[in-house]
Amino acid sequence: xxxxxxxxxxxxxxxxxxxxxxxxxxxxxxxxxxxxxxxxxxxxxxxxxxxxxxxxxxxxxxxxxxxxxxxxxxxxxxxxxxxxxxxxxxxxxxxxxxxxxxxxxxxxxxxxxxxxxxxxxxxxxxxxxxxxxxxxxxxxxxxxxxxxxxxxxxxxxxxxxxxxxxxxxxxxxxxxxxxxxxxxxxxxxxxxxxxxx
Amino acid sequence: xxxxxxxxxxxxxxxxxxxxxxxxxxxxxxxxxxxxxxxxxxxxxxxxxxxxxxxxxxxxxxxxxxxxxxxxxxxxxxxxxxxxxxxxxxxxxxxxxxxxxxxxxxxxxxxxxxxxxxxxxxxxxxxxxxxxxxxxxxxxxxxxxxxxxxxxxxxxxxxxxxxxxxxxxxxxxxxxxxxxxxxxxxxxxxxxxxxxxxxxxxxxxxxxxxxxxxxxxxxxxxxxxxxxxxxxxxxxxxxxxxxxxxxxxxxxxxxxxxxxxxxxxxxxxxxxxxxxxxxxxxxxxxxxxxxxxxxxxxxxxxxxxxxxxxxxxxxxxxxxxxxxxxxxxxxxxxxxxxxxxxxxxxxxxxxxxxxxxxxxxxxxxxxxxxxxxxxxxxxxxxxxxxxxxxxxxxxxxxxxxxxxxxxxxxxxxxxxxxxxxxxxxxxxxxxxxxxxxxxxxxxxxxxxxxxxxxxxxxxxxxxxxxxxxxxxxxxxxxxxxxxxxxxxxx
Numbered sequence: 001x002x003x004x005x006x007x008x009x010x011x012x013x014x015x016x017x018x019x020x021x022x023x024x025x026x027x028x029x030x031x032x033x034x035x036x037x038x039x040x041x042x043x044x045x046x047x048x049x050x051x052x053x054x055x056x057x058x059x060x061x062x063x064x065x066x067x068x069x070x071x072x073x074x075x076x077x078x079x080x081x082x083x084x085x086x087x088x089x090x091x092x093x094x095x096x097x098x099x100x101x102x103x104x105x106x107x108x109x110x111x112x113x114x115x116x117x118x119x120x121x122x123x124x125x126x127x128x129x130x131x132x133x134x135x136x137x138x139x140x141x142x143x144x145x146x147x148x149x150x151x152x153x154x155x156x157x158x159x160x161x162x163x164x165x166x167x168x169x170x171x172x173x174x175x176x177x178x179x180x181x182x183x184x185x186x187x188x189x190x191x192x193x194x195x196x197x
Numbered sequence: 198x199x200x201x202x203x204x205x206x207x208x209x210x211x212x213x214x215x216x217x218x219x220x221x222x223x224x225x226x227x228x229x230x231x232x233x234x235x236x237x238x239x240x241x242x243x244x245x246x247x248x249x250x251x252x253x254x255x256x257x258x259x260x261x262x263x264x265x266x267x268x269x270x271x272x273x274x275x276x277x278x279x280x281x282x283x284x285x286x287x288x289x290x291x292x293x294x295x296x297x298x299x300x301x302x303x304x305x306x307x308x309x310x311x312x313x314x315x316x317x318x319x320x321x322x323x324x325x326x327x328x329x330x331x332x333x334x335x336x337x338x339x340x341x342x343x344x345x346x347x348x349x350x351x352x353x354x355x356x357x358x359x360x361x362x363x364x365x366x367x368x369x370x371x372x373x374x375x376x377x378x379x380x381x382x383x384x385x386x387x388x389x390x391x392x393x394x395x396x397x398x399x400x401x402x403x404x405x406x407x408x409x410x411x412x413x414x415x416x417x418x419x420x421x422x423x424x425x426x427x428x429x430x431x432x433x434x435x436x437x438x439x440x441x442x443x444x445x446x447x448x449x450x451x452x453x454x455x456x457x458x459x460x461x462x463x464x465x466x467x468x469x470x471x472x473x474x475x476x477x478x479x480x481x482x483x484x485x486x487x488x489x490x491x492x493x494x495x496x497x498x499x500x501x502x503x504x505x506x507x508x509x510x511x512x513x514x515x516x517x518x519x520x521x522x523x524x525x526x527x528x529x530x531x532x533x534x535x536x537x538x539x540x541x542x543x544x545x546x547x548x549x550x551x552x553x554x555x556x557x558x559x560x561x562x563x564x565x566x567x568x569x570x571x572x573x574x575x576x577x578x579x580x581x582x583x584x585x586x587x588x589x590x591x592x593x594x595x596x597x598x599x600x601x602x603x604x605x606x607x608x609x610x611x612x613x614x615x616x617x618x619x620x621x622x623x624x625x626x627x628x629x630x631x632x633x634x635x636x637x638x639x640x641x642x643x644x645x646x647x648x649x650x651x652x653x654x655x656x657x658x659x660x661x662x663x664x665x666x667x668x669x670x671x672x673x674x675x676x677x678x679x680x681x682x683x684x685x686x687x
Contacts, residue, residue: 018504019271024268030257031254047474129486152461161481165481166478166479169474169475169476169479174393176362177372179237180390185397185432186404187435
């Protein structure tokens with residue numbers, strides 16, 4: 001049944017040929033450029049509800065973490081950053097459901113986008129891709145040198161995706177009840193970005 | 198109203214012809230709520246404007262998006278085949294459905310094969326279009342809509358009234374009541390934060406217990422075989438990451454050629470939809486996760502016949518941002534349910550008559566031809582031109598009601614005879630002065646509801662013009678170029 005529909009859809013589409021329309025090539029000179037990428041990124045990220053903390057190196061991150069209430073109160077803290085280990089046994093968690101009680105997750109991103117405050121999180125940066133959505137609070141460490149101006153630059157930098165990747169811009173949110181913005185819909189309630197400048 | 202309440206009962210209730218002004222009556226009757234609705238959507242429109250103006254290349258991006266879609270349409274068969282090839286190579290299974298019925302059967306088959314009884318579904322206008330929920334529920338499968346707005350209306354057994362803001366017709370008090378009844382929240386509680394938290398807890402449980410996740414698709418990439426899904430809540434992502442089975446359903450028009458083209462569309466989508474620079478989550482799926490399955494269902498359901506038609510083809514460029522609804526003066530004041538179709542507003546008024554002209558023939562007239570929808574559309578669909586084209590088409594097919602057909606005929610006859618027109622003008626000025634108000638303003642004349650007739654001028658424009666002092670040199674006469682006339686289709 002499906003294979004005959006496949007043929008009939010393709011035949012139907014082919015039966016009506018349209019005038020050729022060239023695929024446009026992007027003119028980079030016409031795209032926005034920011035004077036200061038770190039400033040632009042911070043501004044964008046804060047406008048979508050993220051907290052940005054500037055650090056000189058990764059060694060400063062733990063002391064900042066300890067100043068965050070939700071972090072101090074967290075029972076389960078997972079980290080994929082070697083220098084700042086979490087308190088959960090990763091090897092014992094084989095399915096996504098095992099991560100349901102996760103309170104805090106700290107990960108690394110190697111790409112941030114100045115125009116919209118998004119960070120790129122490919123599956124390789126995680127133990128299990130569900131972590132990034134199921135955790136109550138998310139922290140992301142990002143180097144300022146890994147910032148790009150806009151999404152076109154982002155896709156140039158990403159190249160081929162291996163199985164899965166997600167742009168995260170701010171904490172999970174909804175405005176479905178009377179257009180009131182509420183942070184923490186289904187995903188993380190807060191997003192903290194540690195920007196290494 | 199009864200057709201809205203029977204959302205779960207399937208497609209048969211969608212057949213009767215619905216007259217937009219009649220369907221809008223209950224909504225318009227509540228002036229206060231209508232004003233709130235109007236203002237809430239205009240607020241979203243203003244946020245959209247701020248985001249659009251924040252990037253200088255906005256118009257350039259719209260142009261790129263429109264050209265990319267035109268190119269994809271012209272090479273659709275090749276891109277569909279390439280997508281299938283690449284997605285399959287990445288480990289996904291691609292299915293093809295000619296219509297809604299086949300789409301539903303494919304999804305049901307996959308669920309049954311995997312012994313699935315509990316499904317979580319993120320927002321997908323395609324599955325609404327196919328009436329997937331009632332179909333699966335009739336087979337004993339529980340389907341939980343996980344987008345907060347969708348969950349609210351699912352609990353209330355209503356259809357969405359907007360494609361991005363499905364519960365925009367409701368006030369927080371309504372949601373509070375619904376949650377009190379279904380989720381056991383406190384009676385009278387209407388704080389959005391409290392209600393959202395209750396939904397979070399309730400749905401977390403559903404996510405963890407689901408055996409399959411169904412999502413829509415925002416963009417499918419021919420070059421890689423990947424699909425991209427955008428949400429603010431993270432619901433599609435949880436639903437596609439926890440259960441072992443992920444079914445992604447998409448119309449064949451969702452295709453774009455290259456991964457890099459996502460740069461154009463993701464910059465336009467959320468800015469146009471809600472005035473955000475990008476959605477919170479933009480998930481890129483390439484094949485199934487380890488140990489899981491990914492099935493992608495490609496659906497035609499009338500899209501290839503819209504593609505056949507020069508005057509309506511560009512409607513397939515639509516990326517479902519909803520900007521045309523937010524800006525539409527008719528939508529904002531009549532509410533999404535008055536359109537009685539899955540996609541309301543200007544784009545819905547173009548797409549719905551293509552699916553069933555007789556049933557949706559009143560929709561292209563629910564429009565003042567102001568053109569605001571065309572101005573905000575991120576992919577440059579000439580929406581108001583298409584709505585005008587539908588009016589002509591509906592006239593040609595003889596589907597206009599007598600109340601529109603006869604006056605049109607009379608007007609055509611009048612405009613073709615200048616003398617008769619002059620006489621009619623004289624009679625009109627006379628009538629405006631002497632006719633009693635009750636003769637024009639009664640329940641037989643719906644036009645006169647909330648409208649007054651103009652005060653009659655003393656003389657006609659022609660005689661006024663004759664009496665003016667002429668300039669020494671007559672002004673140049675400018676005749677409009679028929680090619681650039683706004684009523685002409687591109």
